[in-house]
Amino acid sequence: MARSRRHNPNAVSPWPFVGMAGMACAFFLYAASGLLAPWWAVVALLVLWVVLLVVATRWWTPHPKRVPFVALFAVAFWFAAMNAGGAWLGWTA
Structure with missing residues (x-):
């Protein structure tokens, strides 16, 4: 006979923490883009990263x-x- 699992309403999902760790990793990629991209592209990428961070925070x-x-x-x-x-x-180092 299979045992039924009880759902714990106070359980914390690990997925938002995994996602925010991924966003932290993505930040380093976006911030280091200045090695290849011009300044205006780095600013645009960082603005996009902030928008994605807000989305991830709101979906937590x-x-x-x-x-x-x-x-x-x-x-x-x-x-x-x-x-x-x-x-x-023609973005090059």
Whole structure:
């Protein structure tokens, strides 16, 4: 006979913490973009990172499982922006 699990309403989800750790990692990528990108692109990227941080913070309680996906999007967008800037705008070190 299978035992049923009881749902603990006071349990804390680990997913927002994972997502915020990912956002911290993404911040270092965005901040170090000045090694390849011009200053105006770094400012735009950091503004985007702040917007994503606000979204992740607002989703902390109502949607805790979505927060890591915000961090994954932040890293994927940074990677795409750096590659696009290097290929089409000539950003080089």
